Amino acid sequence: AQTVTQSQPEMSVQEAETVTLSCTYDTSESDYYLFWYKQPPSRQMILVIRQEAYKQQNATENRFSVNFQKAAKSFSLKISDSQLGDAAMYFCAYRSDATGNQFYFGTGTSLTVIP
Amino acid sequence: DVKVTQSSRYLVKRTGEKVFLECVQDMDHENMFWYRQDPGLGLRLIYFSYDVKMKEKGDIPEGYSVSREKKERFSLILESASTNQTSMYLCASSTRTGAGNTIYFGEGSWLTVV
Numbered sequence: 334a335q336t337v338t339q340s341q342p343e344m345s346v347q348e349a350e351t352v353t354l355s356c357t358y359d360t361s362e363s364d365y366y367l368f369w370y371k372q373p374p375s376r377q378m379i380l381v382i383r384q385e386a387y388k389q390q391n392a393t394e395n396r397f398s399v400n401f402q403k404a405a406k407s408f409s410l411k412i413s414d415s416q417l418g419d420a421a422m423y424f425c426a427y428r429s430d431a432t433g434n435q436f437y438f439g440t441g442t443s444l445t446v447i448p
Numbered sequence: 449d450v451k452v453t454q455s456s457r458y459l460v461k462r463t464g465e466k467v468f469l470e471c472v473q474d475m476d477h478e479n480m481f482w483y484r485q486d487p488g489l490g491l492r493l494i495y496f497s498y499d500v501k502m503k504e505k506g507d508i509p510e511g512y513s514v515s516r517e518k519k520e521r522f523s524l525i526l527e528s529a530s531t532n533q534t535s536m537y538l539c540a541s542s543t544r545t546g547a548g549n550t551i552y553f554g555e556g557s558w559l560t561v562v
Contacts (some may be wrong), residue, residue: 342488385548387518424490426551434479434498434544435506436551437473440490448451 334425339439347447353400354410354442356425363387365429367401367408368436369394373420381423384408412444420446433436451475454539457507461558461561467526469557471539476542480522481551482514485536494537497522529561532546 346352358367365386372378375427384392384401392397396416400409412419425439455470473480479498483491483506493506493515504513511533513522522541526533536558542551 339490368550371555377555380550383548383550428548434496434542435493437543438483438491440488440511 335368335429335437336430337425337427337437337439339423339425339442341442342440343443343445345445345447346412346419347416348415350414351411352415353445354412354423354425354444355438356408356410356439358406358425358427358437360406360427362429362431364431365427366397368428369397369399369408369410370426370438371419372424372441374421378424382410395444401420404434416447417446417448420444452539452541452554454537454557456557457555457556459523459536459560461526461529461559463561464532465561467522467559468516469526469537469559471522471538471554472520473522473539473541473552474520475541476519477541477552477554478519479542480516481540481542482512482522482524483538483540484508485538485556486497493539494524526559529559531561533559534561535559 338357341402367384369381382394396413427437453474482494497503497516500503513525539554543549
């Protein structure tokens, strides 16, 4: 099974500041996809951003961007201009065609936004 | 909007009871999943199904079974609930092909076994 590691169980950021959440993964494959999901308190988990491994360009979605370092097997999420609504649990995930239908998730990072 | 609906948000059951958690998706997805979410452990896969009547064990299948009689519905069954099965259970679905396609989650079912 693939391993996805999130080494920061908890993070905090001041409102309007920038925060980076870390994720590393272990794989021998060359083609795969990486995802960040957000789970607000008592609410549904939703997709934040997705990165294709074959693309060198880092994915960006409004205030959310990633730093994808394929050789280092690192996939960090940067949240700019943090807002109170960004407070949530964030999960990093891996999926590839070679692993069949499964998604592999990290253990999550709980982000607190301080007003 | 795409939707994965879990029938019960909060349940309290007694030890030894049989528990059914139901999940329905409206996206015609081939794959459906049941995860268990515990603090510090992230999401752990219990079972997944890639087609009607098909199922595969995930990382922690012990004490659980599943049923998928229709494409849109995937049920998780705790044959004899135990206190260590107190947790949040997440149902999810995805397409089978295209690894870049995302997975969609339900809102979760909080199960307490007393």
